[in-house]
Amino acid sequence: xxxxxxxFKISFAQEFAYRLNFIMWRVRNVxxxxxxxxxxxxxxxxQGRVIFGYDKAxxxxxxxxxxxxRALVFSARAVDVAGEISKGDLTILLLKPxxxxxxxxxxxxxxxxxxxxxxxxxxxxxxxLLKPAIFLQTNGYSLLGFAISLTIAVLxxxxxxxxxxxVAFWAPQVGWGAQFFVIVVxxxxxxxxxxxxxILPAVVQKVLLFTPFPYLIFFPIQVYxxxxxxxxxxxxxxxxxxxxxxxxxxxxxxxxxxxxxYRAEGR
Amino acid sequence: MKTAIKYFKVWWxxxxxxxxxxxxxxxxxxxxxxxxxxxFIFYLSFIYFLLKGTETLAGYNINQTIFFFLTFxxxxxxxxxxxxxxxxxxxxxxxxxxxxxxAKPISPLFRSLMGGADILDLIxxxxxxxxxxxxGSSLHPSGVETVYFLLLFVNGLLIATAFHxxxxxxxxxxxxxxxxxxxxxxxxxxxxxPVDIYREPLRGFLTFLVPVGIMVTLPAKALMGLVNxxxxxxxxxxSLVLIFxxxxxxxxALTKYSSASS
Amino acid sequence: xxxxxxxxxxxxxxxxxxxxxxxxGAFSTLFSPKKKVIHALKDISLSVGKGELVGFIGxxxxxxxxxxxxxxxxxxxxxxxxxxxxxxxxxxxTDFLKKISLVMGQKNQxxxxxPAIDTFELNRAxxxxxTRVYKESLDELVTLLDVGKLLNIQVRRLSLGQRMxxxxxxxxxxxxxxxxxxxxxxxxxxxAQEKMRxxxxxxxxxxxxxxxxxxxxMDDLMDLARRVIVIDKGRIIFDGILEELVARFAKEKIxxxxxxxxxxxxxxxxxxxxxRVAFPEIVLSVPRTTVAVAASExxxxxxxxxxxxxxxxxxxxxxxxxxxxxxxxxxx
Numbered sequence: 002x003x004x005x006x007x008x009f010k011i012s013f014a015q016e017f018a019y020r021l022n023f024i025m026w027r028v029r030n031v032x033x034x035x036x037x038x039x040x041x042x043x044x045x046x047x048q049g050r051v052i053f054g055y056d057k058a059x060x061x062x063x064x065x066x067x068x069x070x071r072a073l074v075f076s077a078r079a080v081d082v083a084g085e086i087s088k089g090d091l092t093i094l095l096l097k098p099x100x101x102x103x104x105x106x107x108x109x110x111x112x113x114x115x116x117x118x119x120x121x122x123x124x125x126x127x128x129x130l131l132k133p134a135i136f137l138q139t140n141g142y143s144l145l146g147f148a149i150s151l152t153i154a155v156l157x158x159x160x161x162x163x164x165x166x167x168v169a170f171w172a173p174q175v176g177w178g179a180q181f182f183v184i185v186v187x188x189x190x191x192x193x194x195x196x197x198x199x200i201l202p203a204v205v206q207k208v209l210l211f212t213p214f215p216y217l218i219f220f221p222i223q224v225y226x227x228x229x230x231x232x233x234x235x236x237x238x239x240x241x242x243x244x245x246x247x248x249x250x251x252x253x254x255x256x257x258x259x260x261x262x263y264r265a266e267g268r
Numbered sequence: 269m270k271t272a273i274k275y276f277k278v279w280w281x282x283x284x285x286x287x288x289x290x291x292x293x294x295x296x297x298x299x300x301x302x303x304x305x306x307x308f309i310f311y312l313s314f315i316y317f318l319l320k321g322t323e324t325l326a327g328y329n330i331n332q333t334i335f336f337f338l339t340f341x342x343x344x345x346x347x348x349x350x351x352x353x354x355x356x357x358x359x360x361x362x363x364x365x366x367x368x369x370x371a372k373p374i375s376p377l378f379r380s381l382m383g384g385a386d387i388l389d390l391i392x393x394x395x396x397x398x399x400x401x402x403x404g405s406s407l408h409p410s411g412v413e414t415v416y417f418l419l420l421f422v423n424g425l426l427i428a429t430a431f432h433x434x435x436x437x438x439x440x441x442x443x444x445x446x447x448x449x450x451x452x453x454x455x456x457x458x459x460x461x462p463v464d465i466y467r468e469p470l471r472g473f474l475t476f477l478v479p480v481g482i483m484v485t486l487p488a489k490a491l492m493g494l495v496n497x498x499x500x501x502x503x504x505x506x507s508l509v510l511i512f513x514x515x516x517x518x519x520x521a522l523t524k525y526s527s528a529s530s
Numbered sequence: 531x532x533x534x535x536x537x538x539x540x541x542x543x544x545x546x547x548x549x550x551x552x553x554x555g556a557f558s559t560l561f562s563p564k565k566k567v568i569h570a571l572k573d574i575s576l577s578v579g580k581g582e583l584v585g586f587i588g589x590x591x592x593x594x595x596x597x598x599x600x601x602x603x604x605x606x607x608x609x610x611x612x613x614x615x616x617x618x619x620x621x622x623x624t625d626f627l628k629k630i631s632l633v634m635g636q637k638n639q640x641x642x643x644x645p646a647i648d649t650f651e652l653n654r655a656x657x658x659x660x661t662r663v664y665k666e667s668l669d670e671l672v673t674l675l676d677v678g679k680l681l682n683i684q685v686r687r688l689s690l691g692q693r694m695x696x697x698x699x700x701x702x703x704x705x706x707x708x709x710x711x712x713x714x715x716x717x718x719x720x721x722a723q724e725k726m727r728x729x730x731x732x733x734x735x736x737x738x739x740x741x742x743x744x745x746x747x748m749d750d751l752m753d754l755a756r757r758v759i760v761i762d763k764g765r766i767i768f769d770g771i772l773e774e775l776v777a778r779f780a781k782e783k784i785x786x787x788x789x790x791x792x793x794x795x796x797x798x799x800x801x802x803x804x805x806r807v808a809f810p811e812i813v814l815s816v817p818r819t820t821v822a823v824a825a826s827e828x829x830x831x832x833x834x835x836x837x838x839x840x841x842x843x844x845x846x847x848x849x850x851x852x853x854x855x856x857x858x859x860x861x862x
Contacts, residue, residue: 007655011641011648018643018684025447032454035470036461043326043465044318052321093639095604098627099656178299185303190310200317264544265604 004099005107012078012111027119030068031127037064037195038131053199058134059226060197065124065135066222067194072120074154074217075188078108080180082166087173092265101256106159113155136226143227146234150221153241158217160245161187164252170259193219210237213244278374283385286352290387301388308341308392311460326464332492335403336462339488342396343421344456345389347428353384354449357436366440366525377518380436381429409491416500420487423500423507427483428456430510437514437521459484482506532616534708534740535578535601540610542571542596542764570596572764574610580707581738583730585755587745587848592761594744595634598710601742602632615707628657631706635716638693639700640685646696647681650703657704664703671699674729691722702733709733711743715750727753748848760848780842782815787828790835801827810835815842 016023041064044050045057055063082105085091094101128135138144165180172179189195191214198206198219209215220237223229229237290297315337319330328336357380360366369376409417435448455478458466463474463481475481482503489495548564571593578584586594599605600612603619603626612619617626640649654664672678675695680688685696694717702709714730715723731754734741745751751758751772758775760768768775785802789810798804801824802816816824821839828834 004655004658007652011644011652014644014648015641022447025451029450029454032458036458039466039470040325040461042467044322090637092604092632092634093637095622096602096627096630096632097653097656098624098658172295174293175295175299178296182299182303186306189307195310196314196318200314200321202317261606263604265599 005103008099008104008107009111012108013115016112016115023115027116027123030071030120031123034064034068034127037067038133042133053197054228055197055199058136059228061133062136062226063197063222065127065133066225067218068124069117069120070151070154070218070221071188071194072116073113073151074158075184076109076112076116077159077162078112079105079159079162079166080184082163083169083173083177083180086166086169086259086263089265091263095260095265102163105163109159138225138227140227140230143224143230143234146229146238147221147225150216150224150238150241153238153245154217154221157213157241157245157248160248160252161213164248164255167252167255167259170255170262187214187217191215192217193222197222211240213241213248216241216244275374275378278378279382279385282379282383283387286384287387297388301391304388304392311337326462328462328464331403331406332488333462335400335407335491336485336488337460338396338400338403339421340456340459340484342393342400343424343428343484343487345392345396347425347432349386349389349393350382351428351432352386352389353380353382354432354436356384357439361439370522370525376522377433377436377515381432404491407492409493413491413493416490416495416497417487419500420482420490420495420503423503424483424487426504426507427479427510430507430514433511433514433518437518440521440525456480456484462488479506479510533577533613534580534582534615535576535742536611536613537574537576537597537601538611540571540574540597540600540612541569541608542593542600542605543608544568544570569764571600574761574764574766576759576766576769578740578742580740581734582757583734583741583743583755584757584759585743585745585751586759586761587751588761593764594761595712597761598632598712598742598744602630602710603627604632628704629707630710631701631704631708632710632712633698633701633714634712635714638685638697640693640696642686643684645682646677646685646700649685649700650681653700653703659704663705667703667705668699671702674732675699691718694718698729705737705739707739709739709741711741713745714743715745715747723747723749730754748843776841776847780847781818782842783818783821784813784815784840784842785821785825785828786836786838786840787812787814787832787834788836790833793832797831798828 038061041060042057044052045060048057050057085094094104138147161183162180165183168175168179191209191212193215198209198215201209210220216237220229220241224234224237312334315333316330319325319333323329325333360369360380366376366380369379372379404414404417431452435452438448455474458474459480463471463485466474471481486495486499486503490500544567546566546568548566574593574597586597588594596605600607601614601619603622606620615626615629617623619626640646641652650668653659659667672681675698677692677695677699680692680696685693688696711730715726718726727750730741730743733739743750743755756771758768758770758772759766760775782803784805789812792809795804795807795812798812798814802814804812804814806813825837825839828837
């Protein structure tokens with residue numbers, strides 16, 4: 002609908018008002034990827050080596066995959082929701098004929114587009130410099146699975162983020178802390194952005210795969226790399242869909258209860 | 269001597285204030301603490317499981333690699349303990365409270381740098397020290413090597429000090445301090461792993477220019493007997509030069525200070 | 531006739547956790563929170579017709595803003611019926627939201643780092659305003675509020691007064707049928723206040739928009755609202771024409787005397803209640819029924835330069851109402 006296109010545009014324009022901020026953020030992202038790149042290159046300095054089920058090309062693809070997938074899945078403006086609720090600015094949006102969730106999802110999209118664009122440029126710059134061996138997937142099914150799992154990942158993260166931000170309805174001061182906790186814990190470790198979850202003992206992996214977090218980064222990349230195919234891939238997708246459904250319902254419930262408690266204050 | 273006592277007293281009281289303030293916002297503080305601890309555990313697990321599979325990293329075994337990480341963590345945490353106030357510098361400038369700092373008969377550099385010791389780190393530092401001790405001793409260092417380690421550890425803190433001074437000086441001139449601090453943190457976090465893993469020219473950059481290598485990797489290497497006296501002396505020279513330069517920079521920045529209008 | 535706004539026996543309670551200070555208090559609050567109920571609205575009933583301009587007055591915490599928030603769908607009523615334009619506000623239907631607007635003093639909807647026109651365009655899309663209507667509306671508002679030159683400047687660079695005018699434009703672009711104004715003149719200087727009042731008056735006249743405003747400022751009410759609803763401690767204690775409030779309550783009138791030369795001021799005490807002495811001015815209040823007699827007595831016994839007879843100031847009337855000195859029966 003037109004109104005959401007407009008939200009997208011205005012959100013995008015807003016990001017440009019904080020150019021320096023944004024560039025610094027991208028620089029930090031790149032630095033984090035560089036560390037991992039060098040680390041793994043050192044590990045795989047022996048060309049033919051294969052560990053944890055990865056060869057050099059696949060592990061480096063994983064690292065750069067994290068750069069891209071993170072830009073797509075984790076870039077969000079909805080981190081502002083907690084502040085909006087605690088400051089009472091939520092009132093303004095409640096008065097408008099617009100759906101709160103769709104509004105923020107659209108704003109997230111503008112952030113994702115921007116970050117993804119930059120991530121692509123960063124890769125374009127880094128590749129000629131570092132000349133990493135990269136694995137390019139050609140299997141149609143894997144690519145399809147990748148696309149599907151990415152879409153679910155985006156929505157899943159959004160749902161978790163909104164639910165965490167809604168803590169602000171009941172504890173306004175804690176809102177930012179809660180989401181900092183959730184995002185840092187999730188993104189660095191449980192989602193697999195620091196390292197591929199394969200290096201963990203099989204038991205731990207199995208347990209983690211029953212939580213929603215690995216489906217944000219680790220799972221989609223695994224599908225892309227072809228390490229999960231056929232039944233394994235589809236059952237993973239089903240689990241992630243299950244989580245998406247459950248968390249969506251939960252988030253909605255929290256939203257409704259939050260509204261009942263909201264006092265529209267903060268003048 | 270009297271000045272030293274005065275400064276210590278002031279530091280003690282500022283730290284107490286900082287503690288009470290933190291307590292007032294305890295939930296946020298507890299979250300930060302939990303996040304810090306979790307991150308540490310995650311990285312540690314990463315290194316542990318990684319080395320379980322690869323056995324060595326750039327020629328170092330699992331204990332050595334973990335030791336590099338622990339040294340990094342200790343330097344990082346101790347400097348954050350002392351210099352937490354740097355993260356509150358920008359609001360001070362923006363709101364104009366810095367004027368009040370300048371008007372007091374105490375060094376504004378001291379106040380801006382060390383005015384807010386982070387009490388939570390008193391919880392995180394002792395376990396770290398224990399860990400450093402345990403893993404360190406498993407590497408069976410000699411007496412000399414241990415001394416070199418301690419010296420270079422202190423040296424690392426000196427470099428960190430120089431960095432923080434530079435950061436707040438920059439914060440007076442531009443307002444972009446938040447990012448400067450974070451960039452500093454990101455660069456030093458490259459020191460989680462031994463600098464050896466980085467290729468030139470990055471490695472050279474990290475060893476000499478933004479001397480993360482000297483700050484973090486070198487002390488650990490000293491314990492492993494890879495460092496000679498010459499290197500220790502050179503490192504101290506470097507850090508003292510850096511401190512000297514950073515203070516000069518700070519004084520320069522003060523001349524550029526234009527106090528914020530209300 | 532369908533009433534635009536209908537409120538029947540509205541009750542609103544807030545549950546608040548009482549925090550005990552100190553460390554022990556913090557722990558006990560965590561485990562057995564002490565809850566207190568605030569009865570913000572105790573039993574409110576009112577109805578407003580299309581195009582009416584109604585003023586709510588009451589002391590802080592009386593329930594004026596709470597009423598507006600319930601009518602605009604922000605707060606959930608504890609009990610009672612609320613109907614606005616035939617809708618239940620709490621459902622916040624799109625069609626409902628397109629027809630209302632709530633303007634609260636310090637709340638900004640303009641995007642801070644972008645020029646106001648960008649927010650206007652956004653609102654155009656959100657409210658689905660047809661192009662022709664949008665253009666007309668924008669032109670009219672921009673002219674009325676004199677903000678033509680400000681449209682393309684980053685909002686953050688504008689002064690408070692300029693921003694508030696632009697906020698008003700943003701709030702009215704979609705030509706709402708109902709306008710809720712919460713303290714519209716707060717923080718404005720005298721000139722700006724007057725301009726705001728003129729604007730509200732014009733808007734009500736031109737668009738037949740129903741306007742509900744809350745205010746502390748008596749001038750707002752005197753200039754704008756013919757109908758006044760007085761709220762105190764969650765109840766309506768008066769609902770009717772302003773003059774009626776004055777007439778019903780004001781048992782007294784004010785006589786202002788200006789003396790041409792010194793005189794024995796003690797004698798004024800026998801004529802009426804002396805309110806203020808600032809030579810050569812004396813202000814006293816006299817029962818309404820005997821004001822003519824009192825006036826002639828003054829003229830006969832004192833060296834009078836000037837004498838005027840006035841109504842008691844509205845502020846004083848209201849203050850007395852709130853202090854319970856004037857028991858008014860609520861008018862249906």
